[in-house]
Amino acid sequence: MDVRADPTRQLVRLRGRSYVAFVFSPVVPIVEWLAEIDATLARSPGYFVGKPIVLDLAAVDLSGAAIAHLVGSLNERNIRVLGIEGVEEERLAANMPPLLTGGRACVITRNEPAQKAEPEAKPKPTSLLLDSPVRSGQSIVFMEGDVTVLGSVGSGAEIVAGGSIHIYGTLRGRAMAGVNGNSSARIYCQRIEAELLAIDGYYQTAEEIDVSLRNRPAQARLEGDTMKITPLN
Amino acid sequence: MAKVLVVTSGKGGVGKTTTTAALGAALAQSGQNVVVVDFDVGLRNLDLVMGAERRVVFDLINVVQGVAKLPQALIRDKRLETLWLLPASQTRDKDALTDEGVGRVIDELRSRFDWILCDSPAGIERGATLAMRFADEAIIVTNPEVSSVRDSDRIIGMLDSKTVRAERGERVEKHILITRYDAGRAARGEMLNIDDILEILATPLLGIIPESQDVLKASNVGTPVTLNNADSAPARAYTDASRRLMGEEVAMVVPTERKGFMDRLLGRRAA
Numbered sequence: 123m124d125v126r127a128d129p130t131r132q133l134v135r136l137r138g139r140s141y142v143a144f145v146f147s148p149v150v151p152i153v154e155w156l157a158e159i160d161a162t163l164a165r166s167p168g169y170f171v172g173k174p175i176v177l178d179l180a181a182v183d184l185s186g187a188a189i190a191h192l193v194g195s196l197n198e199r200n201i202r203v204l205g206i207e208g209v210e211e212e213r214l215a216a217n218m219p220p221l222l223t224g225g226r227a228c229v230i231t232r233n234e235p236a237q238k239a240e241p242e243a244k245p246k247p248t249s250l251l252l253d254s255p256v257r258s259g260q261s262i263v264f265m266e267g268d269v270t271v272l273g274s275v276g277s278g279a280e281i282v283a284g285g286s287i288h289i290y291g292t293l294r295g296r297a298m299a300g301v302n303g304n305s306s307a308r309i310y311c312q313r314i315e316a317e318l319l320a321i322d323g324y325y326q327t328a329e330e331i332d333v334s335l336r337n338r339p340a341q342a343r344l345e346g347d348t349m350k351i352t353p354l355n
Numbered sequence: 356m357a358k359v360l361v362v363t364s365g366k367g368g369v370g371k372t373t374t375t376a377a378l379g380a381a382l383a384q385s386g387q388n389v390v391v392v393d394f395d396v397g398l399r400n401l402d403l404v405m406g407a408e409r410r411v412v413f414d415l416i417n418v419v420q421g422v423a424k425l426p427q428a429l430i431r432d433k434r435l436e437t438l439w440l441l442p443a444s445q446t447r448d449k450d451a452l453t454d455e456g457v458g459r460v461i462d463e464l465r466s467r468f469d470w471i472l473c474d475s476p477a478g479i480e481r482g483a484t485l486a487m488r489f490a491d492e493a494i495i496v497t498n499p500e501v502s503s504v505r506d507s508d509r510i511i512g513m514l515d516s517k518t519v520r521a522e523r524g525e526r527v528e529k530h531i532l533i534t535r536y537d538a539g540r541a542a543r544g545e546m547l548n549i550d551d552i553l554e555i556l557a558t559p560l561l562g563i564i565p566e567s568q569d570v571l572k573a574s575n576v577g578t579p580v581t582l583n584n585a586d587s588a589p590a591r592a593y594t595d596a597s598r599r600l601m602g603e604e605v606a607m608v609v610p611t612e613r614k615g616f617m618d619r620l621l622g623r624r625a626a
Contacts, residue, residue, distance in 0.1 A: 328410070
């Protein structure tokens with residue numbers, strides 16, 4: 123007795139799946155309709171990528187060549203046409219998308235990517251904070267406003283500011299405030315040993331700074347065209 | 356006829372800035388109009404040694420770039436009417452110097468001064484080549500030790516090839532200035548002796564400056580050593596060197612160890 127197990131035959135299994143396709147209904151003139159498509163693409167490029175598209179040509183009467191041209195134009199815009207509705211089958215050449223029938227209308231829920239809010243231009247900072255000492259040879263230039271230094275400014279360093287300069291430490295280098303012509307700018311420091319102070323172009327070198335002020339908290343301001351350096355107490 | 360003199364070495368720390376200030380002051384004391392120019396952009400020190408660091412407003416870079424005029428940047432020495440300083444910038448680097456810009460400034464200085472002493476930065480890069488570029492004469496500052504002598508040899512080669520005079524087929528007159536010469540160590544054979552140095556470098560000797568605390572003291576108070584204590588050994592040696600520069604015949608003095616009776620009794624100070 124011989125037993126044979128019949129191999130089970132593999133069947134081609136057909137499965138169904140339904141997609142919601144976008145239906146394009148071109149209107150004449152086709153050129154203007156294409157321009158609208160272009161406008162949509164400009165607003166959100168890649169919107170139609172990977173989405174099934176069906177052309178509904180019921181509203182227009184296009185020759186086979188015109189249909190081919192239209193499909194080609196859409197292809198150029200990276201819009202792949204899945205099928206064509208509302209046209210006689212004879213007009214479709216073999217290399218064109220197939221004729222579809224029996225589509226049911228449904229509501230399209232557009233999952234448009236949330237419009238990215240234009241990043242608001244941040245208002246430019248009007249002050250600069252440096253929380254480390256400024257070393258010899260460093261040159262800090264900040265034309266937009268005040269400069270604050272938490273530390274000392276070494277000999278041979280310079281701070282150039284459009285506004286005032288505040289130094290919570292010893293100022294041994296150069297400080298130039300109000301360089302944009304702001305004569306109300308001031309310079310403050312906890313200990314003054316500056317090589318040069320300048321406000322709005324008026325300057326004093328270390329030689330001209332009163333010896334009695336040295337190593338004390340001081341401020342410099344402009345009165346007319348003379349620089350007044352006074353203790354800060 | 357103005358003379359542009361570069362003080363150079365190749366090696367750092369041999370005493371270029373001290374030499375520039377001391378010779379500048381010594382030349383100015385003899386009534387010549389002298390300007391000392393700091394080419395060490397980014398690491399300026401000549402203004403400190405000259406005691407003018409608190410009077411710097413404009414600098415060499417500003418003049419080279421046309422931001423300031425030369426008279427605005429020149430600082431007159433408070434002790435000598437005929438001594439001037441053109442300081443370097445501390446916040447820039449040597450790339451801010453241009454060949455033609457430096458040439459223009461040097462030409463302008465030539466019309467105002469008898470002597471233009473250029474304090475070169477150490478090294479053989481751009482800053483040093485620009486400092487020597489327009490020189491008529493050069494002082495090569497050398498310490499009596501092997502690495503300094505070798506670097507001096509390198510610099511002498513550059514003076515003979517990279518200067519405007521060399522390119523025109525003329526000579527840059529060169530002098531060796533031996534600094535930080537320690538007579539005691541030389542006697543013990545711990546230093547290259549002078550004859551060997553001169554034999555290696557094959558260049559005439561301008562002077563021998565002894566190692567001395569006076570140099571440090573002078574630079575700390577911001578006075579050229581020739582002005583600070585004119586009777587000290589280094590000051591006398593620099594003054595002699597400046598007279599040789601002006602063409603005088605001055606006998607060369609080799610510093611010797613002076614061991615007096617007290618020195619032998621109290622030779623070493625306990626720390």
